[in-house]
Amino acid sequence: MKKHAIRNIFTRKGFVALAACALLACASLSATPALAEMSKGQTLYVPCYSHIYHGVKTRPFDLTITLAVRNADPKRNLRLSAVDYYGSDGKLLKRYVGVEIIVPPLSTREFIVDQNDSSGGAGASFMVRWRGDAAMNEPVVEAVMIGTANSQGISFTSRGVVIQE
Numbered sequence: 001m002k003k004h005a006i007r008n009i010f011t012r013k014g015f016v017a018l019a020a021c022a023l024l025a026c027a028s029l030s031a032t033p034a035l036a037e038m039s040k041g042q043t044l045y046v047p048c049y050s051h052i053y054h055g056v057k058t059r060p061f062d063l064t065i066t067l068a069v070r071n072a073d074p075k076r077n078l079r080l081s082a083v084d085y086y087g088s089d090g091k092l093l094k095r096y097v098g099v100e101i102i103v104p105p106l107s108t109r110e111f112i113v114d115q116n117d118s119s120g121g122a123g124a125s126f127m128v129r130w131r132g133d134a135a136m137n138e139p140v141v142e143a144v145m146i147g148t149a150n151s152q153g154i155s156f157t158s159r160g161v162v163i164q165e
Contacts, residue, residue, distance in 0.1 A: 039165065042162050043163055046125060048145060061149065070139055073136040074105050077105065079131050103139075
């Protein structure tokens with residue numbers, strides 16, 4: 001009996017050790033950092049919100065939107081050809097770029113929609129077009145929404161997605 005009990009313990013321990021090793025191997029694979037994506041230019045869609053709804057009567061809570069376009073390349077300039085702001089209905093509300101804007105390496109360009117401008121609605125968005133002179137690290141493009149009223153405050157972010165290379 002004792003030999004059988006001891007064999008079961010070792011078998012269970014062996015299984016637990018094997019399972020633990022398998023989990024660690026899977027975790028290390030998923031934790032491996034990805035290399036930066038390279039591109040010569042893209043069009044990005046960035047969801048944002050000029051207000052969100054709250055409360056029983058779905059009252060709007062106005063937000064300030066900051067669109068940040070971060071050049072993640074340490075060597076190359078990023079060229080912004082369009083930053084367009086659209087409302088929930090898909091209509092163009094504002095063009096922020098008239099002439100191409102150069103964003104130097106590792107720098108950021110910001111575009112603001114004021115808190116008192118609720119024209120975009122809860123389904124607003126930005127379309128951002130950029131290019132590089134050569135393949136470069138893709139930019140990080142995020143919308144940061146923040147709002148305060150009375151003693152309430154809220155903030156959250158939304159990241160752009162590539163819709164065209």
